[in-house]
Amino acid sequence: MKYVLVAINLPVKNLFRQFIYRLPENLLQVGEGWRVIVPFGSQKVEGFVVQAFSREEAAEVLQKDNPDFSFAGVKEVSAALGTRPWFNDEMLQTAKWLAKYYLCSLAEAMRLFIPGKTSIRRKPVYQGGKLIAYDVEERLKARTVLAYNITEAGRAALQAGNPRAKVQMRALELLQQAAEPVDGKEAEAQHISAAVLRALAEKGWALRTEKRLLRNSYDRQAEWKETLQLTSEQEQAVLKIRASLDHFASSCPQEFLLQGITGSGKTEVYLRAADYALRQGRQVLVLVPEIALTTQIVQRFQAWFHNEVAVVHSKLSQNERGDVWYKMRTGEANVLIGVRSAVFAPFKNLGLVIIDEEQENSYKQEERPAYHAREVARCRCNNNSAVLLLGSATPSLETYYRAVSGSIGHLQLTFRPGNSVLPAVDVVDMREELAQKNFSVISRKLRREIVAAVHAGQQAVVLLNRRGYSTFVMCRDCGETLTCPHCAVSLVYHADEQVMRCHYCGNTYPIPRTCPDCGSRRIKFFGSGTQKAEQEISQMPGVRVLRMDQDSTATKLAHEEIIGRFVKKEANVLLGTQMVAKGHDIPDVTLVGILAADSALNLPDFRASERGFSLLIQAAGRAGRGDKPGRVVLQTYDPENEVINFAKKQDYETFAKRELAQRKVLLYPPYGQIIKLTVIDKNEKKAWELGDEVALFLRNRCEMEKWGRTEIMGPFPSGVAKVRDLYRINIVVKSMDMEKVKNCLSGSRFRTVKNIYFDVDPITAI
Numbered sequence: 001m002k003y004v005l006v007a008i009n010l011p012v013k014n015l016f017r018q019f020i021y022r023l024p025e026n027l028l029q030v031g032e033g034w035r036v037i038v039p040f041g042s043q044k045v046e047g048f049v050v051q052a053f054s055r056e057e058a059a060e061v062l063q064k065d066n067p068d069f070s071f072a073g074v075k076e077v078s079a080a081l082g083t084r085p086w087f088n089d090e091m092l093q094t095a096k097w098l099a100k101y102y103l104c105s106l107a108e109a110m111r112l113f114i115p116g117k118t119s120i121r122r123k124p125v126y127q128g129g130k131l132i133a134y135d136v137e138e139r140l141k142a143r144t145v146l147a148y149n150i151t152e153a154g155r156a157a158l159q160a161g162n163p164r165a166k167v168q169m170r171a172l173e174l175l176q177q178a179a180e181p182v183d184g185k186e187a188e189a190q191h192i193s194a195a196v197l198r199a200l201a202e203k204g205w206a207l208r209t210e211k212r213l214l215r216n217s218y219d220r221q222a223e224w225k226e227t228l229q230l231t232s233e234q235e236q237a238v239l240k241i242r243a244s245l246d247h248f249a250s251s252c253p254q255e256f257l258l259q260g261i262t263g264s265g266k267t268e269v270y271l272r273a274a275d276y277a278l279r280q281g282r283q284v285l286v287l288v289p290e291i292a293l294t295t296q297i298v299q300r301f302q303a304w305f306h307n308e309v310a311v312v313h314s315k316l317s318q319n320e321r322g323d324v325w326y327k328m329r330t331g332e333a334n335v336l337i338g339v340r341s342a343v344f345a346p347f348k349n350l351g352l353v354i355i356d357e358e359q360e361n362s363y364k365q366e367e368r369p370a371y372h373a374r375e376v377a378r379c380r381c382n383n384n385s386a387v388l389l390l391g392s393a394t395p396s397l398e399t400y401y402r403a404v405s406g407s408i409g410h411l412q413l414t415f416r417p418g419n420s421v422l423p424a425v426d427v428v429d430m431r432e433e434l435a436q437k438n439f440s441v442i443s444r445k446l447r448r449e450i451v452a453a454v455h456a457g458q459q460a461v462v463l464l465n466r467r468g469y470s471t472f473v474m475c476r477d478c479g480e481t482l483t484c485p486h487c488a489v490s491l492v493y494h495a496d497e498q499v500m501r502c503h504y505c506g507n508t509y510p511i512p513r514t515c516p517d518c519g520s521r522r523i524k525f526f527g528s529g530t531q532k533a534e535q536e537i538s539q540m541p542g543v544r545v546l547r548m549d550q551d552s553t554a555t556k557l558a559h560e561e562i563i564g565r566f567v568k569k570e571a572n573v574l575l576g577t578q579m580v581a582k583g584h585d586i587p588d589v590t591l592v593g594i595l596a597a598d599s600a601l602n603l604p605d606f607r608a609s610e611r612g613f614s615l616l617i618q619a620a621g622r623a624g625r626g627d628k629p630g631r632v633v634l635q636t637y638d639p640e641n642e643v644i645n646f647a648k649k650q651d652y653e654t655f656a657k658r659e660l661a662q663r664k665v666l667l668y669p670p671y672g673q674i675i676k677l678t679v680i681d682k683n684e685k686k687a688w689e690l691g692d693e694v695a696l697f698l699r700n701r702c703e704m705e706k707w708g709r710t711e712i713m714g715p716f717p718s719g720v721a722k723v724r725d726l727y728r729i730n731i732v733v734k735s736m737d738m739e740k741v742k743n744c745l746s747g748s749r750f751r752t753v754k755n756i757y758f759d760v761d762p763i764t765a766i
């Protein structure tokens with residue numbers, strides 16, 4: 001008899017055990033990596049088979065848990081999902097690694113690999129009005145259509161010909177020429193109706209069959225691939241990557257940082273590397289931070305690789321995602337471009353993973369399990385003997401450190417191809433503007449530059465990292481600021497909808513006429529967001545402005561549409577939050593304005609400088625990519641700020657070295673690793689008590705087990721101390737000995753406590 005160990009796919013964080021089930025006669029084919037339906041309590045649920053074994057092996061496992069076990073209690077697997085295992089060895093290994101590294105359960109790790117996380121719907125079954133069971137059905141329905149193949153008789157009929165049945169003859173010809181069965185829609189495109197196909201089937205000339213229909217919501221006309229002459233640096237980079245693809249695991253590195261200044265042509269290197277991997281018969285995964293912002297990269301890849309390219313992003317339906325997964329698993333497509341979650345796709349033969357803008361925070365999932373796509377990609381590359389290529393103008397300090405210390409290959413692109421040069425950056429002191437009685441968000445210099453650029457028929461991009469109209473509303477009499485009653489953050493005034501909105505929980509509130517605290521009518525709106533800037537810019541002569549922020553892009557692919565309209569020159573100024581700063585390559589943009597450069601830099605967080613610097617460089621890099629030189633106007637209230645100065649010089653190296661020196665002293669990554677524990681509770685007192693308990697426990701263990709250099713901070717209130725009425729308390733552990741810290745936590749009772757969240761390698765430590 002055969003038994004299986006099953007991880008139960010339920011969205012609960014504290015189910016760390018796996019369970020043994022018996023395989024019935026009709027399911028003996030089921031083994032490791034299969035998805036199954038099993039009885040669990042009173043329900044039927046989906047599970048993943050982690051291991052398969054004989055009766056003796058099962059007994060051994062069961063005995064470990066319970067010396068008086070009996071096989072009588074072991075239940076049977078109810079059904080198998082699909083006709084083959086979903087997880088191959090490599091995926092199973094990656095899931096196991098992920099669970100261990102991020103301290104989550106194996107089931108939580110495994111469900112990341114399933115499109116839609118679970119493929120079953122539980123359907124209650126009633127009998128005589130009483131709930132008796134849950135039934136399950138497969139959720140991911142492959143969509144099929146009726147299609148027709150030509151038969152031998154059909155071929156003969158076509159050969160013989162019949163001038164009085166012209167349409168039928170044309171239909172037969174179509175079937176004969178088609179490589180695959182022809183469906184009604186395809187026939188219709190040739191002006192042959194479905195009725196004709198049915199008639200052929202009735203005559204025995206065609207055979208009815210089913211064809212799997214692949215949904216593709218990202219069908220675009222691909223432009224032809226242009227072949228550029230590579231620069232010497234690009235050429236060098238491509239050669240090194242090719243060498244690694246050729247002699248895997250010899251002296252060639254398996255991982256590379258491709259550090260190239262903005263506009264240096266990193267995409268061209270990606271394309272050539274991908275092309276080479278495809279020629280070797282291997283598949284390519286390209287990760288991008290935000291699909292909507294990367295239309296250009298998708299188009300470039302489609303121009304080279306046509307139908308080989310499949311695209312996934314967060315706005316695809318579950319079925320569309322299922323289709324994409326299917327294409328990759330079967331090798332029907334061989335290049336997958338997608339956001340973070342694409343790193344979990346099944347591959348037939350993965351050879352190369354490219355991560356563009358590898359420093360972007362969007363690669364890190366915020367909810368449990370809080371994985372980072374770069375780390376998962378590294379694990380999958382190792383398991384697949386694939387090459388990992390990380391690209392950026394401003395790499396994360398972790399990656400940069402690994403490159404300069406020689407643990408991964410370091411490829412550099414230091415100039416822009418052709419005549420284009422990095423733009424000149426002017427810093428404007430906004431305190432001076434105030435002194436000169438300019439109370440606008442736009443400095444006089446930036447105003448002049450915008451008007452001049454527009455007048456010359458060029459375009460400008462303006463970055464303001466805050467949406468809404470006024471970001472801060474305060475009573476002049478009592479000093480009260482308006483905050484969200486459910487979250488510890490101030491409300492933002494949105495002029496469009498005439499509401500106050502919380503950017504954390506999304507709730508809206510009416511605009512106050514009087515102060516809710518003291519009743520004063522002297523309410524004042526401070527600070528400015530994109531809506532106010534839009535209003536001011538739109539009043540400049542000759543300007544047509546487009547705004548792009550979360551509020552303007554709520555619908556599917558709206559970013560793409562806005563960028564598209566800007567490229568077509570329907571507008572000459574593009575204003576928005578960080579999404580305007582990244583990725584696009586528009587030759588007529590000669591001016592970039594950065595309003596309030598300081599806002600990103602002043603957060604009390606260890607990555608704030610890195611993130612701010614990166615954003616400034618990215619934004620500046622949008623200017624002057626064509627043959628006209630670009631310029632950047634950077635507005636700040638703090639012109640002496642170091643980061644602003646490095647950004648002005650666009651000097652990543654010096655910036656990175658200084659930042660690394662500080663991180664070393666303070667034990668931040670890449671020197672120390674971090675784990676952040678967050679206690680979340682609607683009762684503030686309870687949150688603190690639990691926080692104190694965890695911190696004390698860790699401090700004791702640190703001392704007892706003599707962990708290497710470690711700092712335990714907290715408990716302290718989280719950066720936003722309350723979200724949706726839940727209080728948030730943090731404990732942050734920085735350590736050179738993270739393995740021990742993790743072992744201690746996974747052996748502790750806190751691992752299964754429901755309201756403690758573990759975040760390994762968190763983005764923020766506040």
Ligand SMILES: Nc1ncnc2c1ncn2[C@@H]1O[C@H](COP(=O)(O)OP(=O)(O)OP(=O)(O)O)[C@@H](O)[C@H]1O
Nearest residue numbers: 228229230231262263264265266267268417583585
């Ligand atoms: N060898 C080359 N010769 C001429 N033009 C090139 C070459 N390589 C790339 N380009 C062009 O340079 C421009 C910038 O390239 P690309 O968009 O790949 O830059 P990037 O490094 O990704 O920049 P960013 O980090 O700012 O997104 C593109 O218009 C591209 O077509």
Ligand SMILES: [Zn+2]
Nearest residue numbers: 484487502505
């Ligand atoms: Zn709120």
